[in-house]
Amino acid sequence: MRLGLMGELASGIAHEVNQPLTAIVNYTQACLRFIQAEKPDLSKLSSILQKTHDQALKAGQIIHHMREFVRSKKIHRSTADMNALIENAVSLSVTDLKQYNILLTFNLADDLPAIYVDSVQIEQVILNLVRNSIDALKNLPHNKPRKLFIQTLLNDDHFIEVKVKDNGIGLGQSSQKKILTPFYTTKSSGMGMGLSISQSIIKSHDGALYFASKPGKGSTFYFTIPVRRKSDDAQ
Amino acid sequence: MTHNKPATPIVYLVDDEFAVRDSLTLLIESTGQPVMSFESAEAFLDHYNPEQPSCLLLDVRMPSMSGLDLQEELIKRGIDIPIIFISGHADVPDSAKAFRAGAVDFLEKPFNEEILLSRIEEALSKDAQTREQLREKRKILDRLDHLTAREKEVLSLIVRSHSNKEAARILDISNRTIDVHRAHIMEKMQAENLAELMVMAMQCDLL
Numbered sequence: 001m002r003l004g005l006m007g008e009l010a011s012g013i014a015h016e017v018n019q020p021l022t023a024i025v026n027y028t029q030a031c032l033r034f035i036q037a038e039k040p041d042l043s044k045l046s047s048i049l050q051k052t053h054d055q056a057l058k059a060g061q062i063i064h065h066m067r068e069f070v071r072s073k074k075i076h077r078s079t080a081d082m083n084a085l086i087e088n089a090v091s092l093s094v095t096d097l098k099q100y101n102i103l104l105t106f107n108l109a110d111d112l113p114a115i116y117v118d119s120v121q122i123e124q125v126i127l128n129l130v131r132n133s134i135d136a137l138k139n140l141p142h143n144k145p146r147k148l149f150i151q152t153l154l155n156d157d158h159f160i161e162v163k164v165k166d167n168g169i170g171l172g173q174s175s176q177k178k179i180l181t182p183f184y185t186t187k188s189s190g191m192g193m194g195l196s197i198s199q200s201i202i203k204s205h206d207g208a209l210y211f212a213s214k215p216g217k218g219s220t221f222y223f224t225i226p227v228r229r230k231s232d233d234a235q
Numbered sequence: 236m237t238h239n240k241p242a243t244p245i246v247y248l249v250d251d252e253f254a255v256r257d258s259l260t261l262l263i264e265s266t267g268q269p270v271m272s273f274e275s276a277e278a279f280l281d282h283y284n285p286e287q288p289s290c291l292l293l294d295v296r297m298p299s300m301s302g303l304d305l306q307e308e309l310i311k312r313g314i315d316i317p318i319i320f321i322s323g324h325a326d327v328p329d330s331a332k333a334f335r336a337g338a339v340d341f342l343e344k345p346f347n348e349e350i351l352l353s354r355i356e357e358a359l360s361k362d363a364q365t366r367e368q369l370r371e372k373r374k375i376l377d378r379l380d381h382l383t384a385r386e387k388e389v390l391s392l393i394v395r396s397h398s399n400k401e402a403a404r405i406l407d408i409s410n411r412t413i414d415v416h417r418a419h420i421m422e423k424m425q426a427e428n429l430a431e432l433m434v435m436a437m438q439c440d441l442l
C-alpha cells in the first residue's frame with residue numbers, strides 16, 4: 001500500500017514523535033514514583049527531568065524538520081555546470097573520504113551542456129548520496145578496498161545523468177522498498193530524510209532519482225536533470 | 236534436600252531507541268523490579284541466560300533483527316520466555332503474527348504505566364509457572380530413571396488402566412511378581428496411589 005509522500009510523512013512523523021513521547025511518559029512516571037519516596041533523591045530527579053526536557057526538544061526538532069520539508073521552498077534557479085556542483089559537494093566530504101580510506105574516482109563528461117537549477121539544492125542531493133555511500137563503505141572489513149565512483153553523462157533525452165556508485169554493504173530487497181520513504185533509516189544517528197528530500201528536490205527539477213543495489217556488493221544511485229532550455233533564458 | 240533460593244526474576248528489555256530503553260528501565264526499576272536492557276536482538280541472544288527466571292519486553296521494529304525475527308529465533312532454539320511486544324503503532328498484521336507465535340501481550344507506545352507493570356507481573360508469573368512445571372517434570376523423569384526395564388513395562392501397563400491380572404498375562408509373569416513390581420514402582424516414583432502415578436505419567440508425556 002502506498003500512502004503517497006504526505007501520508008508516508010505523516011506516518012513517519014507519528015512513529016518518530018512517538019519515541020520521545022514514550023520516553024517522556026516513562027520518565028515522568030518514574031519521577032512521580034521517586035517523588036513519593038521518604039526523602040526523594042533530588043539529583044536523581046533532576047537528571048531524569050533533564051532527560052525529559054531533552055526528549056521534548058527532540059520531538060520538537062522532528063516536527064521542525066517536517067515543516068522545513070513540507071514548506072514548498074522557493075527554488076532559486078540559475079545557470080550552472082553539473083561537474084562544478086559535484087566538485088563543490090565532494091569537497092565537503094574530503095576529510096571523511098580520507099579518514100575512512102575511501103578511493104574516489106571520477107568519470108565526468110567534459111563537454112556537458114549547462115543546466116538551470118537551484119545549485120544549493122542540487123549540491124545537497126549530491127552530498128546526501130556521497131554521505132550515504134561513505135556510511136555504506138566505512139564499516140567494510142579492512143582488507144576490502146573501499147571504492148566510490150562518480151560519473152556524469154548526457155543521455156539521449158537531453159538529460160544530464162549523475163551516477164554515484166559504491167561497493168559498500170548494499171541493500172536487501174526489503175530495505176530497497178523502504179529507503180525512499182521519509183524517516184526510514186538504519187543508522188543510529190540518521191534521520192532517514194536524506195533520500196526523500198533528495199528525491200523531492202530532483203522531482204521539482206523535472207528529473208528522476210533511482211537506484212540499483214545488491215547486498216554485499218554495493219549500490220548505485222542515479223539522478224537526472226534536464227539540460228537548460230532556450231525558454232529558461234526568458235525567466 | 237537442599238532448598239535453593241529461587242533467583243530474582245528479571246525483565247529483559249530489547250529496544251533500539253536509547254531514550255525508550257533508558258526511561259523504561261528507570262520506570263520498571265522504580266518498582267524494585269530489576270531490568271537488563273539491550274539495544275539489539277543479537278545482543279540479547281548473546282547474554283540470555285536460560286536459568287534466569289525472566290520475561291522479555293520486546294520492540295517490534297528494529298533495524299537489523301526485528302522483534303518478530305527474534306521471537307522466531309527463540310522458538311527455533313526452544314527458548315520459552317514470555318514475550319510482551321511493545322510497538323510504536325500496533326500494526327494489526329504484526330500483532331496477529333506475534334500472538335499466533337505465542338506472545339503473551341502486545342502494547343502500544345506510549346504505555347499506561349499500570350497496564351505495563353501488571354502485564355510484566357503476569358508474564359513473570361507465567362514464566363515461574365513454566366519453570367515449576369519443568370522442575371516437576373525433571374524430578375519425575377529422574378525417578379523414572381531408577382526403575383528397572385521390567386518395572387517400566389509394568390508401569391506403562393498399569394497407567395493405561397490394565398489390571399494386575401492383565402499385566403501379568405501380557406508380560407507372562409505371575410500375579411505375585413506383578414504385585415512386587417508394582418510396590419517397587421509406587422515407592423520409587425513416590426506415588427501414594429494409582430491416580431497420582433497417572434498424573435506423573437501424564438506430565439512426562441508417557442500417556
Ligand SMILES: Nc1ncnc2c1ncn2[C@@H]1O[C@H](COP(=O)(O)OP(=O)(O)OP(=O)(O)O)[C@@H](O)[C@H]1O
Nearest residue numbers: 132133136170179185186190191192193194195219
Ligand atoms: N549507498 C547506500 N548503500 C547502502 N544503504 C544505503 C545507501 N544509501 C542509503 N542507504 C540506506 O537507506 C537509508 C535511508 O537513507 P537516507 O539518506 O534517506 O537516510 P539516512 O542516511 O539514514 O539519514 P539522513 O537523514 O542523515 O540522511 C539509510 O539508513 C541506509 O540504510
Ligand SMILES: [Mg+2]
Nearest residue numbers: 128132194195
Ligand atoms: Mg543519508
